[in-house]
Amino acid sequence: MSKHKDQEENELIEENNNQENSVKESESTENMSDNKQELTPEEKLAQEKDKFIRLFAEFDNYKKRTTKERLDQIKYSNKDMVEALLPVLDDFDRAIKELEKDDKSADALEGIKLIYNKLFNTLKEKGVSIIEVNPGDDFNIDLHEAITQIPAPDQNLKDKIVDVVQQGYLLHDKVIRYAKVVVGK
Known part of the structure; x- marks a missing residue:
């Protein structure tokens, strides 16, 4: 019998809770409808x-952003190939400097320069350019990488580029290799 009584009490408690919940729901529905009734059709239209x-506007910005990203991806798609060819350009530069020291190798020097110019002009057509760096230029962290600092041989070269160790390159407007320089301190 006590089980039956407990079960009846539980059912009464559940019924009471259900009634309270339905009252709360109806009140919240009335409050919502009151809020909705406060808005005039013109205000609703303005909100919509x-x-x-x-x-x-958000969709338009999304279209512009994806278009720009796609164009950048196309513009810089050959970056890896260009980076792989930069050591070849460095080797050509070293070979030209060595051949210029020897008067007997004028023909070889001319041939090397022709091949170098052909390779560099091809890369130039694809958007590659040299970062122009000369001793005495200001050090620019956006274009140069300081590999060491040495005492400045002249007071004018303090915090300026003293020597260029390796040429830097741009692909369109992005640095693909920083110019490695020595800075005076």
């Missing part, structure tokens, strides 16, 4: 129009 304009 504002939502539409914001959504349209």
Whole structure:
């Protein structure tokens, strides 16, 4: 019998809870409908129009961003190939400097220069350019990489480039290899 009584009490408690919940739901529905009734049709229209304009602007920005990303991806798609060819250009530069020291190798020097110019002009057509660096230029962290600092031989070269160790290159407007320089301190 006690089990039956407990079960009845539990059912009564559940019924009471259900009634309270339904009363709360009806009150919240009335509050919502009161809030909705407060808005005039013009205000609703203005809200919906504002939502539409914001959504349209967000979509337009998305289209512009993806288009720019796609163009950048195409523009810099050959970056890896160009980076792989930069050591070849360095080797050509070293070979030209060595051949210029020897008067007997004028023909070889001319041939090497022709091949170097052909390779460099091909890369130039693809958007590669040299970062121009000369001793005495200001050190620019966006274009140069300081590999060491030495005492400046002249007071004018303090915090300026003293020597260029390795040429730097740009692909369109992005640095693909920083110019390695020695800076005076």
